[in-house]
Amino acid sequence: MTAERTPTQMGKHARRKGAQFxxxxxxxxxxxxxxxxxxxxxxxxxGIGQARQSHEVPDVAGFYPLWIEAKKHRTCTPKxxxxxxxxxxxxxxxxxxxxxxxxxxxxxxxxxxxxxxxLSLDDFLFxxxxxxxxxxxx
Numbered sequence: 001m002t003a004e005r006t007p008t009q010m011g012k013h014a015r016r017k018g019a020q021f022x023x024x025x026x027x028x029x030x031x032x033x034x035x036x037x038x039x040x041x042x043x044x045x046x047g048i049g050q051a052r053q054s055h056e057v058p059d060v061a062g063f064y065p066l067w068i069e070a071k072k073h074r075t076c077t078p079k080x081x082x083x084x085x086x087x088x089x090x091x092x093x094x095x096x097x098x099x100x101x102x103x104x105x106x107x108x109x110x111x112x113x114x115x116x117x118x119l120s121l122d123d124f125l126f127x128x129x130x131x132x133x134x135x136x137x138x
Contacts, residue, residue, distance in 0.1 A: 014073075018059075021072035022046040025107060025115070026060045056092070058085075058101065065127075067092070067101040071108045078118040081106035103127055 023046050033040040043062030059070040069085035071078075085104035092101060103123050109115040 017072055018070070019046065021109065022059045022070045025068070025070050029060065029063055058088070058092075060107075064100040065102040067104045069104070069106045071106065072111070073108075074111050076108035076110050078106050078108045078116065081108050082118045082120075 026044060026046050030040045030044050033044070041062065043064075045061060047057035047059050047061040058067045060068040067085055067089040069081050069088065071081045082104065085106050089101055089104045092099065103119065105123075106118040107115050108118065
Protein backbone atom coordinates (compact mmCIF):
# COMPACT_ATOMS: atom_id res chain seq x y z
CA MET A 1 0.00 0.00 0.00
CA THR A 2 1.34 3.44 -0.89
CA ALA A 3 1.30 6.25 1.62
CA GLU A 4 -0.74 9.29 0.67
CA ARG A 5 1.10 12.56 0.24
CA THR A 6 0.58 15.42 2.64
CA PRO A 7 -0.61 18.79 1.26
CA THR A 8 2.95 20.10 1.58
CA GLN A 9 4.31 17.18 -0.41
CA MET A 10 1.58 17.59 -3.03
CA GLY A 11 2.43 21.29 -3.38
CA LYS A 12 6.11 20.50 -3.80
CA HIS A 13 5.29 17.84 -6.39
CA ALA A 14 3.06 20.26 -8.33
CA ARG A 15 5.76 22.97 -8.32
CA ARG A 16 8.36 20.46 -9.50
CA LYS A 17 6.05 19.22 -12.27
CA GLY A 18 5.30 22.81 -13.31
CA ALA A 19 8.97 23.74 -13.41
CA GLN A 20 9.74 20.63 -15.48
CA PHE A 21 6.98 21.53 -17.97
CA UNK A 22 8.34 25.09 -18.24
CA UNK A 23 11.86 23.78 -18.94
CA UNK A 24 10.56 21.28 -21.51
CA UNK A 25 8.53 24.01 -23.19
CA UNK A 26 11.49 26.39 -23.33
CA UNK A 27 13.69 23.63 -24.78
CA UNK A 28 11.03 22.70 -27.37
CA UNK A 29 10.69 26.32 -28.50
CA UNK A 30 14.48 26.69 -28.64
CA UNK A 31 14.86 23.48 -30.68
CA UNK A 32 12.10 24.53 -33.08
CA UNK A 33 13.64 27.97 -33.66
CA UNK A 34 17.08 26.44 -34.23
CA UNK A 35 15.62 23.89 -36.68
CA UNK A 36 14.26 26.83 -38.71
CA UNK A 37 17.66 28.55 -38.75
CA UNK A 38 16.92 31.16 -36.06
CA UNK A 39 19.11 31.90 -33.09
CA UNK A 40 16.83 31.95 -30.03
CA UNK A 41 19.47 33.76 -28.00
CA UNK A 42 20.24 33.40 -24.33
CA UNK A 43 16.95 34.95 -23.17
CA UNK A 44 14.76 31.97 -24.16
CA UNK A 45 14.52 29.92 -20.97
CA UNK A 46 12.32 29.11 -18.03
CA GLY A 47 11.45 32.32 -16.22
CA ILE A 48 13.47 32.42 -13.01
CA GLY A 49 11.33 34.98 -11.19
CA GLN A 50 8.85 32.29 -10.21
CA ALA A 51 10.00 32.21 -6.60
CA ARG A 52 9.35 35.91 -6.20
CA GLN A 53 6.34 37.67 -7.71
CA SER A 54 4.61 35.98 -10.64
CA HIS A 55 4.38 39.15 -12.71
CA GLU A 56 8.15 39.67 -12.78
CA VAL A 57 8.75 37.29 -15.66
CA PRO A 58 6.67 34.91 -17.79
CA ASP A 59 6.92 31.16 -17.16
CA VAL A 60 8.94 30.90 -20.37
CA ALA A 61 10.94 34.07 -20.94
CA GLY A 62 12.51 35.42 -24.12
CA PHE A 63 9.95 34.24 -26.69
CA TYR A 64 9.04 37.80 -27.65
CA PRO A 65 6.40 39.18 -27.98
CA LEU A 66 4.60 36.33 -26.20
CA TRP A 67 4.10 36.41 -22.43
CA ILE A 68 3.77 32.68 -21.74
CA GLU A 69 1.86 31.27 -18.80
CA ALA A 70 2.52 27.50 -18.70
CA LYS A 71 0.35 25.04 -16.80
CA LYS A 72 0.45 21.25 -16.58
CA HIS A 73 -2.17 19.59 -14.40
CA ARG A 74 -4.35 16.51 -14.31
CA THR A 75 -7.05 18.74 -15.83
CA CYS A 76 -6.05 22.23 -16.93
CA THR A 77 -8.29 25.26 -17.15
CA PRO A 78 -6.91 27.26 -20.10
CA LYS A 79 -9.20 30.24 -19.47
CA UNK A 80 -7.87 30.68 -15.93
CA UNK A 81 -4.28 30.33 -17.15
CA UNK A 82 -4.93 32.88 -19.92
CA UNK A 83 -6.46 35.33 -17.43
CA UNK A 84 -3.35 34.97 -15.26
CA UNK A 85 -1.16 35.68 -18.31
CA UNK A 86 -3.19 38.82 -19.07
CA UNK A 87 -3.01 40.09 -15.49
CA UNK A 88 0.69 39.33 -15.07
CA UNK A 89 1.53 40.95 -18.42
CA UNK A 90 -0.38 44.11 -17.51
CA UNK A 91 1.51 44.33 -14.21
CA UNK A 92 4.81 43.71 -15.98
CA UNK A 93 4.15 46.40 -18.60
CA UNK A 94 3.44 48.95 -15.85
CA UNK A 95 6.91 48.30 -14.42
CA UNK A 96 8.84 47.51 -17.63
CA UNK A 97 7.10 48.99 -20.70
CA UNK A 98 10.26 48.52 -22.78
CA UNK A 99 10.53 44.78 -22.15
CA UNK A 100 9.04 43.64 -25.49
CA UNK A 101 6.18 41.47 -24.27
CA UNK A 102 2.76 42.36 -25.69
CA UNK A 103 0.74 39.18 -26.30
CA UNK A 104 -0.50 37.07 -23.37
CA UNK A 105 -0.80 33.35 -24.08
CA UNK A 106 -1.47 30.28 -21.98
CA UNK A 107 0.17 27.01 -22.92
CA UNK A 108 -1.56 24.24 -21.04
CA UNK A 109 -1.28 20.49 -20.99
CA UNK A 110 -3.35 17.91 -19.20
CA UNK A 111 -1.18 15.07 -17.90
CA UNK A 112 0.00 12.81 -20.74
CA UNK A 113 -1.65 15.01 -23.38
CA UNK A 114 -0.37 17.45 -25.99
CA UNK A 115 0.05 21.11 -25.15
CA UNK A 116 -2.52 23.63 -26.33
CA UNK A 117 -2.20 27.39 -26.77
CA UNK A 118 -4.88 29.86 -25.71
CA LEU A 119 -4.81 33.46 -26.90
CA SER A 120 -7.41 36.11 -27.61
CA LEU A 121 -9.18 36.16 -30.97
CA ASP A 122 -7.92 39.70 -31.59
CA ASP A 123 -4.31 38.64 -31.00
CA PHE A 124 -4.75 35.62 -33.25
CA LEU A 125 -6.28 37.67 -36.07
CA PHE A 126 -4.09 40.77 -35.92
CA UNK A 127 -0.77 39.37 -34.73
CA UNK A 128 -0.72 36.05 -36.55
CA UNK A 129 -3.37 35.64 -39.24
CA UNK A 130 -3.27 39.14 -40.78
CA UNK A 131 0.52 39.00 -41.35
CA UNK A 132 0.02 35.58 -42.95
CA UNK A 133 -2.63 37.01 -45.34
CA UNK A 134 -0.43 39.99 -46.16
CA UNK A 135 2.48 37.68 -46.97
CA UNK A 136 0.25 35.54 -49.19
CA UNK A 137 -0.80 38.64 -51.18
CA UNK A 138 2.80 39.67 -51.97
